[in-house]
Amino acid sequence: MITGLLFVQAVVFGILSAIIASNKNRSAGGWGALGLLFGLFGFIAAIAVGEAEDDARSSRRRSSQQKSSSSERRQTSPRREKQSPAQDFDPDEYRKKCLMCAEYIKLEARVCCHCGHEFSEKEVEQQIEKAKEMMRDDKSNEERGE
Structure with missing residues (x-):
């Protein structure tokens, strides 16, 4: 019972970490794995990390x-x-x-x-x-x- 609950918690934190990382233009798979392995700590790290600029958006901003x-x-x-x-x-x-x-x-x-x-x-x-x-x-x- 406890093992199942811990597994569900790990999956939930993995999914939430992946969603947050994806919204910040980061690797959803990598951050999802961190959330899965480290649970709440991986989720907090995904929230704390800054947004990554993609090349197209940063070049548009500079060109303007x-x-x-x-x-x-x-x-x-x-x-x-x-x-x-x-x-x-x-x-x-x-x-x-x-x-x-x-x-x-x-x-x-x-x-x-x-x-x-x-x-x-x-x-x-x-x-x-x-x-x-x-x-x-x-x-x-x-x-x-x-």
Whole structure:
């Protein structure tokens, strides 16, 4: 009787932990297992842990805060913010807008993967230089506290 009650309690805390973790964009399976194994303590941990930001939502929030030009927009990943400003320029963390279909593609791309529009080598180099300049401006603004 007591064993059955403890098992039901563990399952209930596992399910509740999974639901709370899922609502916070965390792994429902992992937190459900913690709730199942540790019961009330796993449930409390699931409540106490903060919300994890997914990449799409955090990039939308950053892009709304940044000024975007008509032909180019910079999008960074969360790990880029944690790096020191002395890090080198990483073109994989920047995107450009295709002039034909208005979809964002990698900065170094010569051909749009959505519509097939081809960019000249000169255009690509100019866009890379422009992104580097924007990065330098952002760093100098951060250093000045703007």
